[in-house]
Amino acid sequence: MRDEYTPDDPCFLHWKRTxxxxxxxxxxxxxxxxxxxxxxxxxxxxxxxxxxxxTEFIRHEYELTNPLNIASGEQxxxxxxxxxxxxxxxxxxxxxxxxRLVRFGHFAGNGDFLAHEMRDEPDVARLCVSAFxxxxxxxxxxxxYKPA
Numbered sequence: 001m002r003d004e005y006t007p008d009d010p011c012f013l014h015w016k017r018t019x020x021x022x023x024x025x026x027x028x029x030x031x032x033x034x035x036x037x038x039x040x041x042x043x044x045x046x047x048x049x050x051x052x053x054x055t056e057f058i059r060h061e062y063e064l065t066n067p068l069n070i071a072s073g074e075q076x077x078x079x080x081x082x083x084x085x086x087x088x089x090x091x092x093x094x095x096x097x098x099x100r101l102v103r104f105g106h107f108a109g110n111g112d113f114l115a116h117e118m119r120d121e122p123d124v125a126r127l128c129v130s131a132f133x134x135x136x137x138x139x140x141x142x143x144x145y146k147p148a
Contacts, residue, residue, distance in 0.1 A: 001048075001093050003055045004111035015060050023067045031072045038073030045075045047135040049089075052080050052148035057111070062147050070142060077139025078147070087134045094128050102128045 006012065011026035023031060038044060046069060050058050062078075069076050093105040102124055106114045119125075 001089065002107060002111060003051050004057050005061075005107065006113055007057070007111050011064070012057060012060050015063070016056070021064050021067055023064070023071075027064075027068050031068060034069070034072035034074055043075070044073065045077075045132075045136060047077050047079060047132060047139050049079045049081055049084050049135060050147070052082070054147040059147060062145075065142050076142040077136055078142065078145040079135050079139045080148075083138055084135065087131065087138075088127075089131045089135070090128055094132075096125065096128050096132055099129050100125050 011022070014020065014022060014026070034044060048058075048061070054062065065076050090104070093107070095103040095105075097103070100120060100122075102119045104117045104119065106117065108114055
């Protein structure tokens with residue numbers, strides 16, 4: 001849900017210098033994890049809420065999505081922030097596991113990762129599942145989304 005993440009991320013800095021995406025060098029363990037998870041029959045969906053025009057970091061994420069996320073088996077949708085104004089969303093990025101466990105990501109204003117927080121309260125999980133499904137329903141499939 002942020003427009004800037006981890007400004008010192010080596011993959012991002014490499015892309016800024018060269019314009020190249022190097023999944024093997026920076027993301028091989030993630031690709032292996034996702035591929036193995038999807039092979040077990042688990043559906044992995046990722047929704048990104050983005051401001052438009054997109055930031056340089058989001059442009060990097062967009063260019064990374066096909067060779068990393070899609071190629072590994074994730075489904076990805078994008079939702080321009082202007083289309084999310086009437087959705088109730090948690091205040092932080094989150095991942096939901098098995099509709100019952102939530103991992104919140106806490107970031108500094110500049111995008112530096114600070115910490116994650118695991119929550120298993122049923123009300124928190126329901127809020128996050130509901131928010132994700134609302135974003136997913138409005139989101140534009142990666143194959144169709146063209147960042148402004």
